[in-house]
Amino acid sequence: MNVHLDPFDRDFESIEAIADTISQILQCPVTIEDSNHRLLAYSTHAPDTDPVRIATIIGRRVPEHVISMLWREGIIQQIMDSQVPVLIDPIDSIGLNRRIAVAIRHHHDILGYIWVMDEHKGIDEQGLDDLNKASHAARSKLLQVQTQRRRREEQSFEFFWGMLTGSMDSEHRIVDRAHQLGITLPKSYRVMIIEFDTLLNEKLYEQVLYTILTAQRHRKVLHVRQEQRLLVLIDATDDDIDGHIAAWILLMERMQQRFGVKPVHLASGLSYSLYMDVVKSYQEAITVMNMKKHLPDETKHLHRYEELGWYRFLPAMIQERRARPMQHSSLSRLKAYDKEHQSGLVSTLSLFLQADCNVKRAAEMLHIHSNTLMYRLKRITDIGGIDLNDMEQKISLYLELKMDQWQS
Amino acid sequence: MNVHLDPFDRDFESIEAIADTISQILQCPVTIEDSNHRLLAYSTHAPDTDPVRIATIIGRRVPEHVISMLWREGIIQQIMDSQVPVLIDPIDSIGLNRRIAVAIRHHHDILGYIWVMDEHKGIDEQGLDDLNKASHAARSKLLQVQTQRRRREEQSFEFFWGMLTGSMDSEHRIVDRAHQLGITLPKSYRVMIIEFDTLLNEKLYEQVLYTILTAQRHRKVLHVRQEQRLLVLIDATDDDIDGHIAAWILLMERMQQRFGVKPVHLASGLSYSLYMDVVKSYQEAITVMNMKKHLPDETKHLHRYEELGWYRFLPAMIQERRARPMQHSSLSRLKAYDKEHQSGLVSTLSLFLQADCNVKRAAEMLHIHSNTLMYRLKRITDIGGIDLNDMEQKISLYLELKMDQWQS
DNA sequence: ATCCGCCTTGTGAATTTACACAAAGCGGAT
DNA sequence: ATCCGCTTTGTGTAAATTCACAAGGCGGAT
Numbered sequence: 093m094n095v096h097l098d099p100f101d102r103d104f105e106s107i108e109a110i111a112d113t114i115s116q117i118l119q120c121p122v123t124i125e126d127s128n129h130r131l132l133a134y135s136t137h138a139p140d141t142d143p144v145r146i147a148t149i150i151g152r153r154v155p156e157h158v159i160s161m162l163w164r165e166g167i168i169q170q171i172m173d174s175q176v177p178v179l180i181d182p183i184d185s186i187g188l189n190r191r192i193a194v195a196i197r198h199h200h201d202i203l204g205y206i207w208v209m210d211e212h213k214g215i216d217e218q219g220l221d222d223l224n225k226a227s228h229a230a231r232s233k234l235l236q237v238q239t240q241r242r243r244r245e246e247q248s249f250e251f252f253w254g255m256l257t258g259s260m261d262s263e264h265r266i267v268d269r270a271h272q273l274g275i276t277l278p279k280s281y282r283v284m285i286i287e288f289d290t291l292l293n294e295k296l297y298e299q300v301l302y303t304i305l306t307a308q309r310h311r312k313v314l315h316v317r318q319e320q321r322l323l324v325l326i327d328a329t330d331d332d333i334d335g336h337i338a339a340w341i342l343l344m345e346r347m348q349q350r351f352g353v354k355p356v357h358l359a360s361g362l363s364y365s366l367y368m369d370v371v372k373s374y375q376e377a378i379t380v381m382n383m384k385k386h387l388p389d390e391t392k393h394l395h396r397y398e399e400l401g402w403y404r405f406l407p408a409m410i411q412e413r414r415a416r417p418m419q420h421s422s423l424s425r426l427k428a429y430d431k432e433h434q435s436g437l438v439s440t441l442s443l444f445l446q447a448d449c450n451v452k453r454a455a456e457m458l459h460i461h462s463n464t465l466m467y468r469l470k471r472i473t474d475i476g477g478i479d480l481n482d483m484e485q486k487i488s489l490y491l492e493l494k495m496d497q498w499q500s
Numbered sequence: 501m502n503v504h505l506d507p508f509d510r511d512f513e514s515i516e517a518i519a520d521t522i523s524q525i526l527q528c529p530v531t532i533e534d535s536n537h538r539l540l541a542y543s544t545h546a547p548d549t550d551p552v553r554i555a556t557i558i559g560r561r562v563p564e565h566v567i568s569m570l571w572r573e574g575i576i577q578q579i580m581d582s583q584v585p586v587l588i589d590p591i592d593s594i595g596l597n598r599r600i601a602v603a604i605r606h607h608h609d610i611l612g613y614i615w616v617m618d619e620h621k622g623i624d625e626q627g628l629d630d631l632n633k634a635s636h637a638a639r640s641k642l643l644q645v646q647t648q649r650r651r652r653e654e655q656s657f658e659f660f661w662g663m664l665t666g667s668m669d670s671e672h673r674i675v676d677r678a679h680q681l682g683i684t685l686p687k688s689y690r691v692m693i694i695e696f697d698t699l700l701n702e703k704l705y706e707q708v709l710y711t712i713l714t715a716q717r718h719r720k721v722l723h724v725r726q727e728q729r730l731l732v733l734i735d736a737t738d739d740d741i742d743g744h745i746a747a748w749i750l751l752m753e754r755m756q757q758r759f760g761v762k763p764v765h766l767a768s769g770l771s772y773s774l775y776m777d778v779v780k781s782y783q784e785a786i787t788v789m790n791m792k793k794h795l796p797d798e799t800k801h802l803h804r805y806e807e808l809g810w811y812r813f814l815p816a817m818i819q820e821r822r823a824r825p826m827q828h829s830s831l832s833r834l835k836a837y838d839k840e841h842q843s844g845l846v847s848t849l850s851l852f853l854q855a856d857c858n859v860k861r862a863a864e865m866l867h868i869h870s871n872t873l874m875y876r877l878k879r880i881t882d883i884g885g886i887d888l889n890d891m892e893q894k895i896s897l898y899l900e901l902k903m904d905q906w907q908s
Numbered sequence: 909a910t911c912c913g914c915c916t917t918g919t920g921a922a923t924t925t926a927c928a929c930a931a932a933g934c935g936g937a938t
Numbered sequence: 939a940t941c942c943g944c945t946t947t948g949t950g951t952a953a954a955t956t957c958a959c960a961a962g963g964c965g966g967a968t
Contacts, residue, residue: 362824362826372824376824397824398826401892401896402892402895402896402899402900404820404824405813405816405817405820405821405899408813408816408817408819408820409813409816409817411816412812412813412816413813416770416780416784416812418770418806433944435944435945445891446891447891448889448890448891448894449891450889451925451926452924452925460946460947461946461947461948462925463927463946463947463948463949464945464946464947466925466926466927467945467946467947468945468946471944471945481856481858482856483853483854483855483856483857483898484809484810486856487810487895487898487899488809488810490891490895491810491813491895492810841914843914843915859955859956860954860955868916868917869916869917869918870955871916871917871918871919871957872915872916872917874956874957875914875915875916875917876915879914879915
């Protein structure tokens with residue numbers, strides 16, 4: 093066998109075929125992973141294998157603690173930087189035998205890794221060269237698969253976006269299209285918006301999406317990426333909404349720990365069963381999100397549209413107010429006075445109302461003597477011509493103040 | 501002058517000409533009135549005249565007290581019933597000299613009256629016959645004038661309706677059209693709806709309109725008649741709104757006294773200067789009217805859109821609620837309890853909130869012991885899971901209850 | 909009849925709140 | 939500096955509100 097024909101100079105029908113070919117040539121177990129250490133393929137007739145490999149194959153991903161270890165030890169970095177296969181010494185503590193790894197790269201991007209278990213140090217120069225060639229072959233295949241996936245993803249984006257914007261004109265149309273795309277739509281769903289504090293670049297997006305997929309046990313999730321937002325169609329069939337949302341919040345926190353990305357806001361619309369209602373759920377989620385922007389204190393601990401309470405009427409009210417701007421005479425007088433004397437009568441009033449008109453409580457919140465508050469209230473009633481024993485007036489003031497707060 | 505040619509067998513160029521002709525033949529002063537005793541024409545070269553005639557000519561209408569007297573005495577009735585001229589004896593107390601009157605009738609309708617002052621009893625059979633002929637001539641002329649006025653009225657209806665529905669597409673278009681129709685639009689205006697408790701039939705309509713015109717010193721007023729409503733464009737240039745509305749309320753009461761028609765509701769939109777905004781003012785007036793229908797107690801003493809306070813947001817809120825029906829869990833529990841035990845917890849809560857959460861006041865309004873109310877409140881908080889010391893919750897309940905009240 | 913849950917009313921004590929008044933700080937105007 | 943208006947804080951009292959508890963009425967179920 094002096095004449096060594098390149099066994100990787102052909103078109104492989106699948107990544108598995110590449111793994112098997114490498115394994116056959118090197119007589120070692122082989123696994124191929126993507127850049128996120130998800131299992132893409134593994135050789136089948138492996139003679140012996142180690143615990144890490146078994147766990148990887150079972151979990152369809154390299155176990156978390158192993159990944160952490162490899163990152164900590166700088167091994168991943170080493171593989172990423174090296175143009176040639178890297179030898180890795182065994183790490184007994186995690187059950188990792190000796191192996192050789194090579195990155196599958198395309199320009200400067202890492203598409204994945206090929207791992208070869210090298211129990212018996214049976215790999216020579218020729219073997220390493222073959223491994224390099226294998227890496228190139230894998231690259232072509234991966235790119236091919238990737239573009240396929242991209243195309244399918246794009247179709248799914250388009251589909252979901254169509255649902256979100258209400259441009260799909262009938263229920264069965266939606267169902268048919270989902271079927272075409274191989275997407276199983278949940279019986280009952282909500283639209284959720286996840287907003288981050290930074291732009292969702294390619295890498296971040298991949299990571300976030302991966303976290304979500306993992307949490308959802310790798311069931312496909314319809315989603316669309318926006319500037320700083322990710323729109324997701326979440327399953328609401330089991331009506332354990334609180335638990336569900338709690339899980340998402342946890343997920344977000346985990347994301348923060350891992351990638352340093354903080355999803356600043358979670359907002360979800362109502363749950364519906366008709367797919368034509370995705371628009372509605374989306375609009376509701378947007379409403380919640382806006383509410384969180386404008387009234388952060390009031391909405392700190394809520395995420396779902398149904399938790400908005402009376403605040404859900406605010407947008408409609410504000411629209412009405414904008415259509416017919418009329419100033420609340422009492423409030424405008426108070427505002428004028430505040431401006432003139434730099435006194436916080438309006439804010440005092442606001443907090444007083446917030447505190448259920450309880451003088452003692454409000455005074456404590458303001459860190460002032462209750463008589464001071466009493467004095468201010470007297471000024472407020474005098475200047476504003478307000479009767480604080482009149483529910484109608486208080487409601488009017490409360491709503492008006494909330495709208496002001498929204499608009500400022 | 502044995503050959504007596506009929507001097508009324510010709511086409512008169514105006515009603516004045518008829519009056520003059522009669523006057524000339526009979527040698528007496530003559531006035532012609534419409535069915536509402538408004539002056540239509542009077543002879544010019546009258547030799548002598550009485551105080552009533554002078555007042556009529558000056559005021560362009562027979563003085564009120566004279567009309568009342570004539571009705572009371574049954575004289576008007578007599579004239580209306582008689583096919584021939586009626587002789588009326590002088591009534592010194594009101595300064596009415598002896599005169600002869602004949603109705604101008606068309607089928608069974610009375611179009612107006614011809615009055616001839618007959619100081620010297622100088623009218624013979626021939627004169628009475630001439631008077632009858634004059635009445636026929638006046639009929640033709642009046643019908644002619646009436647159809648003209650009708651046509652002009654109809655055009656004005658159409659014009660105003662166009663403004664109300666917003667089908668006029670530009671400001672100068674409106675101004676031009678008004679000019680064409682000889683209508684002077686007020687600099688600033690409001691749309692007002694007057695709703696009656698009965699259908700506005702022809703007669704009623706005439707009467708109401710007449711009352712309004714009288715009150716407006718006979719300046720033309722744009723208006724449209726609907727089933728039970730009259731839509732009016734009222735002048736809001738002088739900003740004495742309260743006095744204005746007060747005047748209208750008085751007017752309505754007067755109407756009630758006179759014709760037994762009760763305008764049940766007055767509702768006015770905001771005042772605007774741009775004529776394109778008539779639509780808005782009309783919509784606002786409708787909103788006020790609806791509010792009065794649905795929340796009569798709350799809106800008993802208000803008529804203008806700007807007086808609605810926070811209630812102006814209710815329609816928008818209700819629309820929102822209808823779009824996404826979600827029940828308030830506390831309230832639905834209370835409602836369920838009420839149904840089960842026929843207890844009025846919800847209404848108690850409603851009144852309690854209305855009374856600014858003042859136990860004493862609310863108990864008095866309910867005619868119950870304050871401890872009874874305390875007990876009920878405890879039940880309400882227990883069953884509904886409500887914290888009545890939380891402004892947010894109270895606002896939510898208050899708004900929800902108002903909406904319920906609207907919809908019921 | 910008797911029981912039981914639900915509701916209403918009454919009583920009195922504990923607590924809270926409203927209000928009047930005094931004292932004093934602060935900033936601007938004279 | 940002095941005055942003045944506005945504001946804050948403290949004190950004490952009168953008024954009110956809240957709350958627990960007792961007593962009794964009412965209607966349905968056993």
